[in-house]
Amino acid sequence: xxxxxxxxxxxxxxxxxxxxxxxxxxxxxxxxxxxxxxxxxxxxxxxxxxxxxxxxxxxxxxxxxxxxxxxxxxxxxxxxxxxxxxxxxxxxxxxxxxxxxxxxxxxxxxxxxxxxxxxxxxxxxxxxxxxxxxxxxxxxxxxxxxxxxxxxxxxxxxxxxxxxxxxxxxxxx
Amino acid sequence: xxxxxxxxxxxxxxxxxxxxxxxxxxxxxxxxxxxxxxxxxxxxxxxxxxxxxxxxxxxxxxxxxxxxxxxxxxxxxxxxxxxxxxxxxxxxxxxxxxxxxxxxxxxxxxxxxxxxxxxxxxxxxx
Numbered sequence: 068x069x070x071x072x073x074x075x076x077x078x079x080x081x082x083x084x085x086x087x088x089x090x091x092x093x094x095x096x097x098x099x100x101x102x103x104x105x106x107x108x109x110x111x112x113x114x115x116x117x118x119x120x121x122x123x124x125x126x127x128x129x130x131x132x133x134x135x136x137x138x139x140x141x142x143x144x145x146x147x148x149x150x151x152x153x154x155x156x157x158x159x160x161x162x163x164x165x166x167x168x169x170x171x172x173x174x175x176x177x178x179x180x181x182x183x184x185x186x187x188x189x190x191x192x193x194x195x196x197x198x199x200x201x202x203x204x205x206x207x208x209x210x211x212x213x214x215x216x217x218x219x220x221x222x223x224x225x226x227x228x229x230x231x232x233x234x235x236x237x238x239x240x
Numbered sequence: 241x242x243x244x245x246x247x248x249x250x251x252x253x254x255x256x257x258x259x260x261x262x263x264x265x266x267x268x269x270x271x272x273x274x275x276x277x278x279x280x281x282x283x284x285x286x287x288x289x290x291x292x293x294x295x296x297x298x299x300x301x302x303x304x305x306x307x308x309x310x311x312x313x314x315x316x317x318x319x320x321x322x323x324x325x326x327x328x329x330x331x332x333x334x335x336x337x338x339x340x341x342x343x344x345x346x347x348x349x350x351x352x353x354x355x356x357x358x359x360x361x362x363x364x365x366x
Contacts, residue, residue: 095273116340119305126271126307191350194315207308215343
């Protein structure tokens with residue numbers, strides 16, 4: 068990368084109130100390290116409730132990313148946390164197979180339109196579907212993010228190739 | 241049967257199953273790296289209780305944060321407790337949450353509504 072690009076990036080990050088930005092391979096260990104830093108950085112002490120919410124959304128977002136990312140040997144993706152006028156945005160992105168994008172998009176559209184009661188109802192239904200306790204949370208992670216997000220979640224899909232798509236999700240707290 | 245005593249860590253709750261007092265306690269945070277391995281040491285003990293001729297259990301759950309993959313394990317625990325109740329055991333569940341934590345409060349209510357006959361008592365931590 069050229070230094071001019073870095074200057075522009077830094078300036079952009081400052082404008083957008085970026086607290087933390089990461090792009091690359093993500094392990095469980097790295098997730099925990101970043102989560103601990105984030106816990107201290109956002110509202111800890113002054114607003115423990117917000118700190119817990121940001122922590123939970125971050126954890127669910129990154130766990131989803133670790134479970135579902137494709138395209139490299141190890142899970143990889145992007146995580147950006149920003150704060151503007153005391154509203155925190157947690158954004159995650161990763162590459163997924165095109166075959167799973169359609170149903171994911173449908174779920175996200177449903178969640179973005181749903182009110183809190185509907186999301187809670189979906190969560191309750193999701194709980195009962197998860198009798199086996201191995202493997203990922205069977206969609207509960209997305210519901211958890213939607214449930215804790217103050218504003219409706221936003222998302223985007225970007226074509227990468229015939230087989231793969233980049234998927235972005237953002238929650239505001 | 242042996243007691244089950246698991247100390248808490250940053251990312252796993254303390255879990256105690258004490259046979260003499262017939263108490264099960266779950267306390268702390270739950271986002272283990274390997275959910276199946278962690279809860280795999282707990283669920284068999286509760287299943288053993290369910291099949292035994294012990295007639296009751298007091299359950300106390302006090303979680304700060306639980307991730308969605310641990311939720312499945314917790315649901316499984318409630319399921320086993322409810323089976324115990326259905327086979328004639330007396331089960332009482334107390335779900336405590338930190339004041340102002342709507343998410344953990346709602347989760348307790350969700351369990352209470354999903355397992356109405358377990359009589360889950362949802363209340364703020366003392």
